[in-house]
Each structure stands twice: as C-alpha cells, then as structure tokens.
Amino acid sequence: MNDRQYRQMLLNRTRRLTPLFASGAGDGLLRRAARDVRGRRTAQAAWEAVSPPEWATVARVASCREGVLLIEAAAPAWRERIRRQAGALLRPLQERVGGLKSIRVVAPGEEEQPDSAPR
Numbered sequence: 001m002n003d004r005q006y007r008q009m010l011l012n013r014t015r016r017l018t019p020l021f022a023s024g025a026g027d028g029l030l031r032r033a034a035r036d037v038r039g040r041r042t043a044q045a046a047w048e049a050v051s052p053p054e055w056a057t058v059a060r061v062a063s064c065r066e067g068v069l070l071i072e073a074a075a076p077a078w079r080e081r082i083r084r085q086a087g088a089l090l091r092p093l094q095e096r097v098g099g100l101k102s103i104r105v106v107a108p109g110e111e112e113q114p115d116s117a118p119r
Contacts, residue, residue, distance in 0.1 A: 042097060045096075047071070051089060
C-alpha cells in the first residue's frame with residue numbers, strides 16, 4: 001500500500017465514522033447509545049431505591065425510553081406481583097426519573113412485544 005492509498009483509506013474510515021458522532025437533528029448513534037445507557041443507569045438506581053429489596057434479585061431495568069420504564073423479571077409470579085405494585089411505585093419513580101409515564105413488566109427478551117397487562 002502506497003501513501004496515497006493509505007491516506008484514502010483513512011479518509012474513507014473518517015467518512016464512515018462521522019455519522020456515528022454527528023450532532024443535530026440526526027443525533028449520532030453513539031451519542032444516543034450513551035444517553036440510553038445513562039438513562040438506564042438512572043432508572044436502575046431509582047428502581048432499586050423505591051422497590052422492595054427482595055426484588056433486586058428477581059427484576060432489573062431493561063430500558064427506559066419514551067417515558068416507559070421496562071422491567072424484566074424471569075418468573076411469571078414475580079412479573080404479576082410487580083405489575084400489581086407498579087401503580088404504587090410509579091409516583092416515587094417519576095420523582096427520580098424525569099418524563100416517566102408508565103411501567104411495563106415483561107419476561108427477559110420480550111422487550112419489543114406488546115404487553116397486554118395493565119400498567
């Protein structure tokens with residue numbers, strides 16, 4: 001590889017990576033990912049603060065997007081128990097996580113599927 005080819009390769013890499021860091025209306029992919037991680041950490045800390053201690057081993061925050069806190073719990077009995085308490089936990093969670101509108105409780109890996117249970 002000669003100098004010209006090497007410079008072209010570097011230029012092509014830069015062109016491919018630039019959209020990942022772009023700002024503005026199309027906000028970059030990495031910036032959105034970092035914001036999602038920070039939001040999930042904030043939501044997880046709030047969840048741990050307001051939920052009963054025994055829930056820490058059976059449920060976790062999967063995501064917090066568009067005002068919906070998504071909680072994953074593996075056992076159906078725990079999912080139902082958490083769903084029944086979700087209404088009581090919503091207000092304290094809203095005080096800690098801005099813009100929170102509802103809580104969804106799902107099985108692990110069920111994030112994209114609609115939840116028919118009341119929120």
